[in-house]
Amino acid sequence: DGGITQSPKYLFRKEGQNVTLSCEQNLNHDAMYWYRQDPGQGLRLIYYSQIVNDFQKGDIAEGYSVSREKKESFPLTVTSAQKNPTAFYLCASSSRRPNTEAFFGQGTRLTVV
């Protein structure tokens, strides 16, 4: 079953803890993206990667970190430095060819308790 999978669906974190969100795709896509979705603010880009072992900061990278050691995987770590981490996080992947569709995961809802 091809697609992009995010896990877990729901995640609870205590203040001061780092937490890692998983994103895996078997679509053979080079490009992967992490977005944060807040009510009224749409999707804001956190980090993106066009190729293995390379990634760039998006618009709201502070307090987040990523790695891209494998083509299929692009985990996002929400660090304790992120001041307002409670949000819905979406991962996406796409081909690097122009005008191609991005495919999205189901999302992870992170709640800091």
Place this chain on the structure above:
Amino acid sequence: AQRVTQPEKLLSVFKGAPVELKCNYSYSGSPELFWYVQYSRQRLQLLLRHISRESIKGFTADLNKGETSFHLKKPFAQEEDSAMYYCALSATAAGSARQLTFGSGTQLTVLP
């Protein structure tokens, strides 16, 4: 820098009425533009892209480079069109990393 603006957070129309969701963009290069839709409890998915010039579920969108707009239109709205709609722009400059930027979204409600 690239930017996408959707001025309407909420839009309500009656069934059978025309609907237009506005999208304006800011980008110095040649834009790749998309509309994505998120139905309740479903994944965000592509609705249409400007390069295809196609009509999907009765929706069309025309790129107007002079006005830097990519408005989404449908002549007769249906209740099943109720969803969140996002306009998106992707960079096309040679050698640059492909960055996909979204607007803030418009929640469309089609009333019976």
